[in-house]
Amino acid sequence: MNRLILNKIILALSTLSAFVGIGFLFWILATLTYKGISSIQLSTFTNDLVEGGIRNLLVGQFMMALLATVVAVPLGVMAGIYLREYGGEKRMTMVIRNLSDIMTSAPSIVIGVFVFAFLVEPFGTFNGWAGSVALAIMMLPIIIGTTDNMLALVPKELREAGIALGGSKHKIVLQIVLKAAKVGVTTGILLSFARIIGETAPLLFTSANNQFFTMDMSGQFPSLTVSIYNLATYPDEASRELAWAASFILTAIVLFINLVGRFVTRNKH
Amino acid sequence: MTKETANPIMEVKDLFFTYPNAPEPTLKGNNLTIYENKITAMIGPSGCGKSTLLRAMNRIHDLYAGCKYEGEINLRNLENNKMENTLNLKKENQLIGLRQKVGMIFQKPTPFPMSIYDNVAYGLRLKGIKSKSELDGRVEKALKEAAIWKEAKERLGHSAMGLSGGQQQRLCIARSVALKPEVLLFDEPTSALDPISTGAIEELISELKKDVTVVIVTHNMQQASRLSDYTTFMYLGDIIEFGNTEKIFLSPEQKLTEDYITGRFG
Ligand SMILES: Nc1ncnc2c1ncn2[C@@H]1O[C@H](COP(=O)(O)OP(=O)(O)OP(=O)(O)O)[C@@H](O)[C@H]1O
Numbered sequence: 001m002n003r004l005i006l007n008k009i010i011l012a013l014s015t016l017s018a019f020v021g022i023g024f025l026f027w028i029l030a031t032l033t034y035k036g037i038s039s040i041q042l043s044t045f046t047n048d049l050v051e052g053g054i055r056n057l058l059v060g061q062f063m064m065a066l067l068a069t070v071v072a073v074p075l076g077v078m079a080g081i082y083l084r085e086y087g088g089e090k091r092m093t094m095v096i097r098n099l100s101d102i103m104t105s106a107p108s109i110v111i112g113v114f115v116f117a118f119l120v121e122p123f124g125t126f127n128g129w130a131g132s133v134a135l136a137i138m139m140l141p142i143i144i145g146t147t148d149n150m151l152a153l154v155p156k157e158l159r160e161a162g163i164a165l166g167g168s169k170h171k172i173v174l175q176i177v178l179k180a181a182k183v184g185v186t187t188g189i190l191l192s193f194a195r196i197i198g199e200t201a202p203l204l205f206t207s208a209n210n211q212f213f214t215m216d217m218s219g220q221f222p223s224l225t226v227s228i229y230n231l232a233t234y235p236d237e238a239s240r241e242l243a244w245a246a247s248f249i250l251t252a253i254v255l256f257i258n259l260v261g262r263f264v265t266r267n268k269h
Numbered sequence: 270m271t272k273e274t275a276n277p278i279m280e281v282k283d284l285f286f287t288y289p290n291a292p293e294p295t296l297k298g299n300n301l302t303i304y305e306n307k308i309t310a311m312i313g314p315s316g317c318g319k320s321t322l323l324r325a326m327n328r329i330h331d332l333y334a335g336c337k338y339e340g341e342i343n344l345r346n347l348e349n350n351k352m353e354n355t356l357n358l359k360k361e362n363q364l365i366g367l368r369q370k371v372g373m374i375f376q377k378p379t380p381f382p383m384s385i386y387d388n389v390a391y392g393l394r395l396k397g398i399k400s401k402s403e404l405d406g407r408v409e410k411a412l413k414e415a416a417i418w419k420e421a422k423e424r425l426g427h428s429a430m431g432l433s434g435g436q437q438q439r440l441c442i443a444r445s446v447a448l449k450p451e452v453l454l455f456d457e458p459t460s461a462l463d464p465i466s467t468g469a470i471e472e473l474i475s476e477l478k479k480d481v482t483v484v485i486v487t488h489n490m491q492q493a494s495r496l497s498d499y500t501t502f503m504y505l506g507d508i509i510e511f512g513n514t515e516k517i518f519l520s521p522e523q524k525l526t527e528d529y530i531t532g533r534f535g
């Protein structure tokens with residue numbers, strides 16, 4: 001067969017596939033935007049779930065996600081620093097690095113079940129703390145991985161130059177190497193945040209849901225994602241409209257965080 | 270060249286050096302004397318151990334665990350004029366002290382991701398200098414000594430990453446000079462630079478020798494002969510010949526040295 005014809009066929013096929021993919025994506029986004037925006041009212045933001053709004057859900061979701069971030073960022077960054085700067089080529093380093101990579105793709109429902117067994121069952125109630133911990137566990141491997149990889153991109157000469165000026169290793173790592181990798185590490189943190197802010201499975205068995213506004217994390221805790229999951233199954237029109245509105249807002253938030261992440265990297269490289 | 274007054278500042282004695290997990294030593298019993306306020310060039314084919322020897326002289330190898338030294342690398346203590354073996358230093362702050370006395374410039378410029386001012390002030394701050402006026406003074410002096418003050422003075426607060434390669438290299442020299450080291454080790458400092466920047470750095474190095482002792486690794490024979498007072502030729506981990514640069518280049522004693530200098534191999 002003629003090579004040119006084969007070339008054309010493959011080009012046509014791949015173009016078609018690209019359009020199918022993009023087509024579905026636009027379909028989803030368009031439906032979401034249309035249904036979402038038409039369901040949003042001012043009261044959507046000012047009311048809690050009991051009154052047909054998502055105020056408590058937004059607050060709850062962000063509280064759990066921010067708490068998870070506060071825990072996961074220092075732990076993850078320090079673990080990444082350990083792996084790259086102190087772990088060397090020891091077998092233990094390799095094991096931790098690989099385990100962390102595997103954790104990145106662990107099904108989130110499994111993490112939810114794990115936290116359920118440790119932080120829900122023993123206390124006899126779903127609670128916000130457990131939800132936060134589940135989210136933090138999801139963030140950790142992403143942050144460890146990016147920190148590790150971004151530090152690896154810093155040339156070893158930079159470390160040596162710092163040492164040659166009379167620096168101690170930990171000062172050079174914290175003041176120079178980490179600084180040189182700052183943009184990449186920050187992006188990793190943002191992306192891990194974008195990842196968990198839209199997660200349902202880790203919260204389903206941990207924080208469960210709450211119709212009311214609450215700041216008490218020791219009880220059932222409200223979140224957008226779990227509520228969307230619940231609302232979508234309710235028979236009444238109002239619930240489903242609220243689910244659309246919540247989905248749209250959630251998508252917008254995730255998109256926004258991703259864009260910020262990209263913007264930060266683009267500006268610096 | 271005033272050979273009579275040449276005064277040893279460093280002495281490498283029977284030095285064996287082995288990289289982590291390497292089956293045999295890379296440096297095989299090196300002996301070398303470095304004279305104060307002179308420029309010593311190290312030449313030799315790729316892989317002969319020039320960088321390895323240079324990096325032993327401020328123990329930068331120790332950044333990586335598992336390096337083995339045998340022998341002595343003595344540095345003269347300027348307070349009591351006694352030679353002290355730097356291989357006996359064990360603690361991290363002793364090594365820090367050594368590196369403040371024996372600085373190093375690398376092949377690729379290594380500006381830190383911070384402002385020009387902070388780059389130069391960094392080592393000073395590590396040394397514990399906090400006073401703003403003292404820092405200002407020493408940063409300015411170092412930048413002047415490294416011949417980059419003119420280009421840098423208007424943009425001290427700007428990121429050092431915005432400088433050209435040659436300017437970055439001079440900034441790195443300024444950074445080391447600011448610590449008032451006794452010895453400066455240069456590992457092919459111009460091989461990543463264009464001829465004009467190279468000229469500027471060479472001029473700078475010959476100026477520096479008033480205040481510091483210089484050891485420079487280079488692949489450029491002209492650079493070695495233009496710049497240095499002494500030259501040492503290395504081959505396969507051995508020091509084959511050491512002597513006055515003129516002598517090494519005009520009438521070397523070893524056949525190997527002659528072959529290398531005349532470009533017959535390497
Ligand atoms: N980290 C290391 N681990 C093991 N062996 C090394 C290491 N670094 C260098 N070597 C080996 O030591 C020998 C000397 O290397 P070195 O870098 O000192 O050579 P060089 O004379 O500086 O060469 P060049 O002119 O190419 O820079 C080489 O055979 C090299 O393969």
Ligand SMILES: [Mg+2]
Nearest residue numbers: 319320321456
């Ligand atoms: Mg080298």
